[in-house]
Amino acid sequence: METRSTPAVLHPRERHIVAALRDVDGANRRELAELTGLPRTTVTATVASLIARGLLTEITETEDSAVTRRAGRPSPTVRIELATKTVVAVEFGRHRQSVTLMGFDGRVLNSTDIQLDLTQSFEAIAAGLAAIAETASSAADRPSAMVVSVAMPFRRGAGAPQIPTYSSGEKPFARPRAQRPYWLLTDPSAALTEALGIPVVIENDINLAALGEAGHGAAHGAHTAVYLSVVPGFGAGIIIGGRLFRGAGGIAGELAHVSLREDGDLCVCGNRGCYTTARRDGPSLADDFATAFGRTVPLDEVIALAADGDMTVRRWLTDLGRSMAEPLAGFVTMLNPDLLVVDSALGPAAEPVVDGLRDTIERRTSPMTYHGLEILPGRLTTTAIPTGAAVLAAQGYVDRLARPEPIAPFGRRRAIREWR
Ligand SMILES: [Zn+2]
CATH class of the missing domain: 3.30.420.40 (ATPase, nucleotide binding domain)
Incomplete structure (x- = not known):
């Protein structure tokens, strides 16, 4: 077994197999031969060696039933061993x-x-x-x-x-x-x-x-997904082909600092009229509710009220989604994502935000951009x-x-x- 901090040095054909498995949810030996161009016998021997060293794992029949079944599959599916x-x-x-x-x-x-x-x-x-x-x-x-x-x-x-x-x-x-x-x-x-x-x-x-x-x-399998954070601050994370897109300077997705008014208030980032300043009520949802309700409203309470169907809270969240669509519409047109995911931490409170985003993005983008764009709440709540x-x-x-x-x-x- 390799040491933990420095992975095993692999033989070139082993690296080839690992690289082929990197972006697929498992493959059998025949598929690996097609993906790598290696002879089937070489694939079989190399896979056996990688399994013996704990680097690949064979998916058991019960697990495999969840993976798309292929008729007449000649060998079990293998994938990179990650569980250990x-x-x-x-x-x-x-x-x-x-x-x-x-x-x-x-x-x-x-x-x-x-x-x-x-x-x-x-x-x-x-x-x-x-x-x-x-x-x-x-x-x-x-x-x-x-x-x-x-x-x-x-x-x-x-x-x-x-x-x-x-x-x-x-x-x-x-x-x-x-x-x-x-x-x-x-x-x-x-x-x-x-x-x-x-x-x-x-x-x-x-x-x-x-x-x-x-x-x-929620974004598993999406081609180009944009994750929208609402709490504790506005921001976006961009995923292309399952990988994080950071941009040249590593700060792509700073939604809070999209400037909406060039004569707007000076922002903490050094720009003027940023989305976060245009909202006038701070970068945190909890702070927004403190303004609206006249008291501190913890996020848990916001989520519970939204889940209970509280009309004030739901309307407020829908409006929040509408306001987020403004700095997003141009970006969505430029990037053409297939999915927007709204803040995992919002739980059931994400639904009204999704409604507001859908409503405004549909009106602010062309049908060819909006068509094929899904907008979904995040699924992972506190574990995202x-x-x-x-x-x-x-x-x-x-x-x-x-x-x-x-x-x-x-x-x-x-x-x-x-x-x-
Ligand atoms: Zn700013």
């Missing part, structure tokens, strides 16, 4: 911190709240995360990866953008927020990987929720982010397995020999 690997999903939310141990296959193994002071030094954070990984290890085998979810824009290799400061008298429209934790202003992934001995990646929370819904929720962490970790693991080795001197000749 785990990832520690750490959530640094705006209101809550938690750690969830997830199977790479998307199963929630256990979850607990944590408290880590994010204003500490990098060394203290690294020690805290190492202790979290250690605690998770005692409950299962050593985890294969850690994914840290942060509730702020985060650019791979660069870190979280600093909030601009203003020297003029004009104050940006936003509640006063703490500055970004110092250790997140550069990407600490490599240093954390070094400190913990397992791959560690930092990712934006909305991107992870989008990946979770794409891997195991850790599920996304599992999907991200599994994709990273499989990519590392399938990645060709760099060509060393004589490497090409060796590779050619191995193919014979």
Whole structure:
């Protein structure tokens, strides 16, 4: 068995098989021969070796009945073995911190709240995360990866953008927020990987929720899906072909900062008239309801009221969906997604938002764009982010397995020999 942090170095034909299985929900040996162009006997021997090393698994008959049955299938379906690997999903939310141990296959193994002071030094954070990984290890085998979810824009290799400061008298429209934790202003992934001995990646929370819904929720199987976050802040995560699309700078999907009025209020991001400022009542649904109801209304209560059919709350949520359609209509026309998924965390409160979005997007986009666009509520409620962490970790693991080795001197000749 390979070590956990550095996957097995695979033979080129093994990498070829893994790469062929990466984007399909299992394949049998005949299909693998077609997908890879390798002779059937080579496929059979290579699959047997990969199964023996725990890298592939054969799907049992009962599981297989859920997979599309193909008549006269000559051999059982195999897929990449993910169930035995785990990832520690750490959530640094705006209101809550938690750690969830997830199977790479998307199963929630256990979850607990944590408290880590994010204003500490990098060394203290690294020690805290190492202790979290250690605690998770005692409950299962050593985890294969850690994914840290942060509730702020985060650019791979660069870190979280600093909030601009203003020297003029004009104050940006936003509640006063703490500055970004110092250790997140550069990407600490490599240093954390070094400190913990397992791959560690930092990712934006909305991107992870989008990946979770794409891997195991409402967006499973979608071609191009856009996940829309409503709580605790407005944002979008873009999934193309099951993979996260981050954009050139890693901050694609900042729905809150689509500028709707160029002479609008100064936004905390440095722009004017952003969607989040145009709404006038803050970036958080709970805050919106505090304005509407004249008291603090926790999200759980909003969801319960919507589920009970409270007309005020449902109307308010429908209007919210209509207002979100405004910054989205042009984007939907440009991207032509087949699916919009509304915030997993809203649960039954997502339905009225979906209604509002449908209504306005239909009126604000051409029929050829609207046709074929589905708008659905998220399905994963509170587990969307850790599920996304599992999907991200599994994709990273499989990519590392399938990645060709760099060509060393004589490497090409060796590779050619191995193919014979
Ligand atoms: Zn803005």
